[in-house]
Amino acid sequence: MTSFTSLDHSTETSTDICMSLENVSISYGASEAVRGVYMQIPRGKVTAFIGPSGCGKSTVLRALNRMNDLIEGCTLKGRVLFDGHDLYARGVDPVEVRRRIGMVFQKPNPFPKSIYENIAFGARINGFRGDMDELVERSLRKAAIWDETKDKLKESGYALSGGQQQRLCIARAIAIEPEVILMDEPCSALDPISTLKIEEMMHELKKSYTIVIVTHNMQQAVRVSDMTGFFNVSTRADGEGKVGCLEEFAATEQIFNAPTQQATQDYVSGRFG
Amino acid sequence: MTSLQPNASLQSPDQGPFQRKALQFQPSLSRNRWNLFFTLLSAGFAGICVLPLFLVLAYVLFKGGSLISIQLLTQLPPAPGLEGGGIGNAILGTIIITLLASLIAIPVGVGGGIFLSEYSTSGPFAQFVRFGTNVLAGVPSIICGVFVYGLIVSTRVFAGQSYSALAGAIALAVLMLPTVIKTTDEALKLVPDELRWGALGVGASKFITITRITLPSAFSPIATGVVLAIARAAGETAPLIFTALFSPFWPEGLLNPIASMSVLIYNFAIMPYEAQISLAWAASFILVVMILAANLFARYLSRFAKA
Amino acid sequence: MTPFALADAFRLRRRSGSEKLVDQGFRQLTIVLASIVGLVLLGILLTVLSGSKEAIDAFGFKFLTTSSWDPVSEKYGAFTAIYGTIITSLLALLIAVPLGVGTAIFITENLIPLRVRQFLGLMVELLAAIPSVVLGLWAIFVMEPFLRPILEAVNQVFGWIPLFSTVPQGPGVAPAILILVVMILPIITAISRDSLMQVPPELRQAAYGIGTTRWGAILQVILPAAVSGITGGVMLALGRAMGETMAVTMIIGNSTNFSWSLLAPGNTISSMLANQFGEADGIQVSALMYAALILMILTLVVNVFAQWIVRRLSLKYS
Numbered sequence: 001m002t003s004f005t006s007l008d009h010s011t012e013t014s015t016d017i018c019m020s021l022e023n024v025s026i027s028y029g030a031s032e033a034v035r036g037v038y039m040q041i042p043r044g045k046v047t048a049f050i051g052p053s054g055c056g057k058s059t060v061l062r063a064l065n066r067m068n069d070l071i072e073g074c075t076l077k078g079r080v081l082f083d084g085h086d087l088y089a090r091g092v093d094p095v096e097v098r099r100r101i102g103m104v105f106q107k108p109n110p111f112p113k114s115i116y117e118n119i120a121f122g123a124r125i126n127g128f129r130g131d132m133d134e135l136v137e138r139s140l141r142k143a144a145i146w147d148e149t150k151d152k153l154k155e156s157g158y159a160l161s162g163g164q165q166q167r168l169c170i171a172r173a174i175a176i177e178p179e180v181i182l183m184d185e186p187c188s189a190l191d192p193i194s195t196l197k198i199e200e201m202m203h204e205l206k207k208s209y210t211i212v213i214v215t216h217n218m219q220q221a222v223r224v225s226d227m228t229g230f231f232n233v234s235t236r237a238d239g240e241g242k243v244g245c246l247e248e249f250a251a252t253e254q255i256f257n258a259p260t261q262q263a264t265q266d267y268v269s270g271r272f273g
Numbered sequence: 274m275t276s277l278q279p280n281a282s283l284q285s286p287d288q289g290p291f292q293r294k295a296l297q298f299q300p301s302l303s304r305n306r307w308n309l310f311f312t313l314l315s316a317g318f319a320g321i322c323v324l325p326l327f328l329v330l331a332y333v334l335f336k337g338g339s340l341i342s343i344q345l346l347t348q349l350p351p352a353p354g355l356e357g358g359g360i361g362n363a364i365l366g367t368i369i370i371t372l373l374a375s376l377i378a379i380p381v382g383v384g385g386g387i388f389l390s391e392y393s394t395s396g397p398f399a400q401f402v403r404f405g406t407n408v409l410a411g412v413p414s415i416i417c418g419v420f421v422y423g424l425i426v427s428t429r430v431f432a433g434q435s436y437s438a439l440a441g442a443i444a445l446a447v448l449m450l451p452t453v454i455k456t457t458d459e460a461l462k463l464v465p466d467e468l469r470w471g472a473l474g475v476g477a478s479k480f481i482t483i484t485r486i487t488l489p490s491a492f493s494p495i496a497t498g499v500v501l502a503i504a505r506a507a508g509e510t511a512p513l514i515f516t517a518l519f520s521p522f523w524p525e526g527l528l529n530p531i532a533s534m535s536v537l538i539y540n541f542a543i544m545p546y547e548a549q550i551s552l553a554w555a556a557s558f559i560l561v562v563m564i565l566a567a568n569l570f571a572r573y574l575s576r577f578a579k580a
Numbered sequence: 581m582t583p584f585a586l587a588d589a590f591r592l593r594r595r596s597g598s599e600k601l602v603d604q605g606f607r608q609l610t611i612v613l614a615s616i617v618g619l620v621l622l623g624i625l626l627t628v629l630s631g632s633k634e635a636i637d638a639f640g641f642k643f644l645t646t647s648s649w650d651p652v653s654e655k656y657g658a659f660t661a662i663y664g665t666i667i668t669s670l671l672a673l674l675i676a677v678p679l680g681v682g683t684a685i686f687i688t689e690n691l692i693p694l695r696v697r698q699f700l701g702l703m704v705e706l707l708a709a710i711p712s713v714v715l716g717l718w719a720i721f722v723m724e725p726f727l728r729p730i731l732e733a734v735n736q737v738f739g740w741i742p743l744f745s746t747v748p749q750g751p752g753v754a755p756a757i758l759i760l761v762v763m764i765l766p767i768i769t770a771i772s773r774d775s776l777m778q779v780p781p782e783l784r785q786a787a788y789g790i791g792t793t794r795w796g797a798i799l800q801v802i803l804p805a806a807v808s809g810i811t812g813g814v815m816l817a818l819g820r821a822m823g824e825t826m827a828v829t830m831i832i833g834n835s836t837n838f839s840w841s842l843l844a845p846g847n848t849i850s851s852m853l854a855n856q857f858g859e860a861d862g863i864q865v866s867a868l869m870y871a872a873l874i875l876m877i878l879t880l881v882v883n884v885f886a887q888w889i890v891r892r893l894s895l896k897y898s
Contacts, residue, residue, distance in 0.1 A: 304793050304796070305793070307793075307795060308793050308794055308795045311795040311798075311799075312691055312794075312795070314682060315682040315683070315685050315686040315689075315691075316686055316691070317682075318678065318679045318680075318682030318683050318686065319682070319683040319686040319687065319700055321679055322679055322680065322683040322704060322707075322765050322769060323700060323703045323704065323707070325707060325762045325765075326703050326704075326706060326707040326710070328718070328722070329710060329714065329715060329718045332718055332721075332722050333714060333718070380613070381613050381616050382613075384609060384610045384612075384613030384614065385610070385613045385614040385616065385617060387610045388610035388611055388613065388614035389614065391610075392607055392610060392611070398611075398614075398615075399614075401618065402614045402615070402617055402618065405617045405618050405621050406617050407883070407887055408621060408880065408883065408884070409617060409620060409621055410883075411816075411819050411823075411879055411880070411882075411883030411886075412621075412624065412823070412876065412879065413822070413823020413824070413825065413850055413875060413876075413879055414823065414825060415823065415825040415850045415853050415854055415872075415875075416624060416628070416823070416872055416875065416876055417624075418853075418857075419627070419628065419631075419853060419857065419868075419869065419872050420620075420623060420624040420627050420628070422857065423627035423628070423630075423631050423869075424623060424627055447620055450616075450617065450620065451617070454614075454617065478595070478599065478600075478602075478603040479603055479606075479607065480602055480603040480606040480607075481603075483606070484606075504709060505709070507711075508709075508710075508711025508712070508713070508714070509711070509712075510711070510712065510713040510825075510826045511712075511825040511826055511850070511854055514854060514857075514858060515857050515858040518858070535711060535713045535826075538713045538714065538716075538717055539713050539716070539826060539829075539830065542716065542717045542720055542721075542830060543720075543830070550721075553717055554717070557713075557714045557717055557718075560711055560714060561710060561711070561714055564709050564710070564711065565706060565709065568705070568706060568709045572702075
C-alpha cells in the first residue's frame with residue numbers, strides 16, 4: 001500500500017477511473033443495508049444512482065466520502081478506492097477525504113452566515129491563500145447563482161429561496177476545488193425551474209469535476225448522466241428484512257434503452273418503484 | 274326493516290335504549306353543574322398557585338424597595354444594635370461568587386454537553402455521564418455545601434485557608450454544572466444534522482464544525498439556560514453558609530470568607546434587631562429584582578432561538 | 581493530477597499536524613470535562629461516606645430510630661430529623677399535587693384567553709425563581725404571624741389528635757409544610773402542564789366525539805393519559821422537597837426534641853445540617869454527615885425512580 005501522501009502524483013494505469021468499489025457491503029448495527037457492490041466510476045463524467053427507496057443508493061453515495069462515519073454503528077466491508085487508494089484503509093483521515101470529495105445534500109443546508117461567508121468558510125479551513133473575493137465570485141458563477149447574489153453577498157444565506165440555497169451549497173462545495181462532487185438527491189426539494197438550472201449547471205461542472213448523483217427522478221438521470229447504476233432491494237436470504245444491491249451498472253443509454261436485467265427493465269419502464 | 278330502527282328511535286325518543294333530550298343547553302343538568310364546579314375549582318387552584326408570588330413580591334417590593342438608597346448600596350452593615358449601614362459588601366460578594374462559579378461551571382458544563390451531543394450520544398460512558406448529570410441535578414444543595422466543606426474547607430487545601438470565597442464559588446459551580454450540561458446537550462441536539470454534514474462535507478474537522486458552525490447555531494438556547502443557571506445560583510444560600518461563610522467587611526480576596534446577599538438574609542432575619550431585619554428585606558429586594566430581571570432576559574434570549 | 585491551476589492555493593489541502601492535534605485535543609478535552617460530573621458525584625459520595633464512618637461505627641442503625649440529639653453526652657439519633665423530612669415533604673406533596681395539577685389543567689385548557697394563560701404560566705415560572713431564603717424571610721415575618729391564630733384555633737378544636745396536640749408558638753412544622761407547598765407548586769405545575777400538552781389531540785377529539793363534557797374528557801381521558809408524566813413530576817417535586825433547606829430552616833424552629841405534633845417546632849435533615857454544621861465539631865460532625873448520607877440516599881432513590889417514570893413516558897410517545 002503506497003502512502004497517502006503520494007496521492008496527487010499517483011500514476012494509475014487506468015486514469016479514467018476515478019473511484020471504484022470492490023465488494024462493498026454496508027451495515028447499520030446488525031442489519032445489512034447494501035451488499036456486494038462492485039462499481040467503477042469514470043473521471044470527468046456524471047454517474048447517476050437510481051432505484052426504489054430503501055435500496056441503499058444514498059448509503060453507497062455517503063460511503064464515497066466517509067460521511068457514514070458520522071452514523072453510529074455504521075460499518076463498511078470491502079474496498080472503496082479513490083485514485084487507487086483505499087479510503088477505508090488504516091490511517092486515512094476522513095476529514096482529508098471530504099476535502100477532496102465534496103458533497104451536496106438533499107435539503108439545502110447553508111450555514112447561518114452571510115452568502116459570502118458560506119463560500120469563504122470552506123476555503124478558509126482548507127487553508128486558501130489566494131484572492132477570496134475572486135474565489136467567491138468564481139464559485140458563485142460556476143454554480144450559476146452569481147447574478148442573483150452579487151448585490152447581496154453580505155446577506156444571510158437563509159434569505160435566498162430553496163433553489164438558490166441549493167445552488168449556494170453547490171458553490172460552497174465547488175469553492176474548495178474538490179475532485180469529486182457527490183450529490184444526494186439535490187433537486188428533490190426544489191421546483192422544476194430550479195431543478196432545470198441545476199441540471200444545466202451540472203453539464204458545465206462535469207468538465208472539471210467527477211460528479212456522482214443520487215436521484216429519484218429517472219428523467220433527470222437520463223438528462224444529466226453518462227453512467228447509471230440501478231440499485232434494487234431484495235428480501236434477504238434468511239427472510240428477515242431487506243438488503244440493497246447493485247442490480248446493473250452501465251452507460252445511461254444502455255440502462256434506459258437496452259437493460260440486461262429484467263428488474264432494470266421493469267423499473268425504468270415504470271412498472272414498479 | 275332493521276335498517277330503519279335507528280331512525281325510528283330518533284323520532285320517538287321514549288322507545289330507544291338512550292334517553293334523548295332537546296338540543297338546547299341546560300345549565301341545570303347535573304353534568305353541566307359538575308362542569309361548572311370543576312372549572313371554578315381549577316380556576317381557584319390557579320389563583321392559589323399564583324397568590325404567593327404576588328404576596329411575596331408585594332412584601333419584598335414594599336418592605337425592601339422603600340429602603341433602597343445610595344448609602345444602602347455602598348456601606349457596610351452596622352454592628353448589632355446600631356442603626357443605618359448598608360449591604361454593599363454583600364452585593365459585591367454575591368457578584369464575585371456568582372461570577373467565579375460561572376467561570377468554573379460554564380466551560381466544564383458546555384464541554385461536557387459538547388461531548389454528550391457531538392462525540393458520543395449512546396456509548397456506555399455517555400450514558401453514565403447523562404445518568405450522573407441527572408443524579409447530580411437531584412442532589413440537595415445543602416449536600417453540595419457539605420461536600421465542599423469536607424473537600425476544601427476542613428482540609429484547608431487553599432493556602433491553609435478554611436472558609437473562602439473560592440470554596441463558596443466551587444459549591445455553587447457544582448450546583449450549576451448539571452443545568453449547564455443538560456442545556457448544552459439539548460441545545461446542540463436541536464441543531465439540524467444537515468448543518469453539521471454541510472461543514473464536514475467541505476472538509477471541516479470536527480473541532481471546526483463544532484466551534485464555528487454547531488455551537489454558534491445553538492448559542493441562544495445555551496445562553497438562555499446558562500442565564501437561568503446563574504440566576505438560580507445567585508439566590509442559593511445552603512451551599513454557602515459553611516463554605517463562603519459571611520463577613521461583615523468588604524471582600525478580602527478569594528481566599529477569605531466573603532459576604533453574600535443570600536447568607537446576609539439568612540443571618541440577619543433571625544437577629545433581634547430592627548436595623549438588621551430591614552437590611553435583610555433590602556437584600557431580598559435587590560436579589561429578587563436581579564433574579565427576575567435575569568429570568569425575563571433569559572425569556573427574551575429564548576425568543577431568538579425560535580426565529 | 582489536478583485539472584485546475586488553483587488547487588495549489590490551498591495550502592492546507594493536506595491537513596497540517598497541528599490541525600489534527602487541535603482536533604484530537606479538543607475531543608480529549610470534552611471527555612475530561614464530561615468526566616468531571618462523575619468525579620464530583622464520586623467525591624460527594626466519598627466525602628459523605630468517609631465523614632460519616634465514625635458515627636456509623638458508633639451508632640449503627642440505631643441512629644435511624646432514636647431521637648436523642650445530645651452534644652453533651654455525645655449521643656446522637658436522627659429519628660426526629662428523618663421523621664421531619666418525610667412528614668413535611670409528604671404533607672406538602674398532598675397539598676401541592678391537587679393545586680398544581682388543577683392549575684396545570686386550567687392553563688392548558690382553553691377556558692380563558694391564551695394571553696391570560698400564558699401570563700399565569702409565566703407567573704408560576706417566576707415563582708420558581710424566587711430564592712428559597714427570600715421565601716423564608718417572608719414566611720417568618722408575614723406568613724407565620726398571619727397563620728398563628730388559625731393554627732391556634734386548630735389546636736383548640738382538634739387538640740385531642742396527636743398531630744395537633746401542642747399550642748403553636750411561632751415557628752413549627754406546619755408553616756414549614758406550607759412554605760414547601762409554595763416551593764414545589766411550580767415544579768408540579770410545569771411538569772403536569774408539559775405532560776398534559778403531550779397528550780395527542782386525537783384522544784380529546786375522540787372523547788368529545790362520543791358526547792362527553794369538557795371535564796368528562798379531562799378527568800376520564802386526558803388525565804389518565806398524562807398520569808405517568810405527572811407522577812414523574814410529583815416524584816421530582818418530592819425529591820426537591822426533601823432536600824429543600826433554607827426556607828424550612830428559617831421557619832421550622834430547629835428543635836431536636838421529637839414531637840408528633842405539626843404545630844410544634846421540629847427539624848428536617850437539611851435544616852439540621854444548615855443549622856448545626858458550621859458550629860459542630862468532633863463526633864457531631866460525623867453524626868451530621870451520617871444524616872447527610874441518609875438524605876442523599878432518600879433523594880437518590882426518589883430521583884432515580886422519577887427518572888425511570890419520565891423515561892418510560894418518553895418511550896411511550898416517541
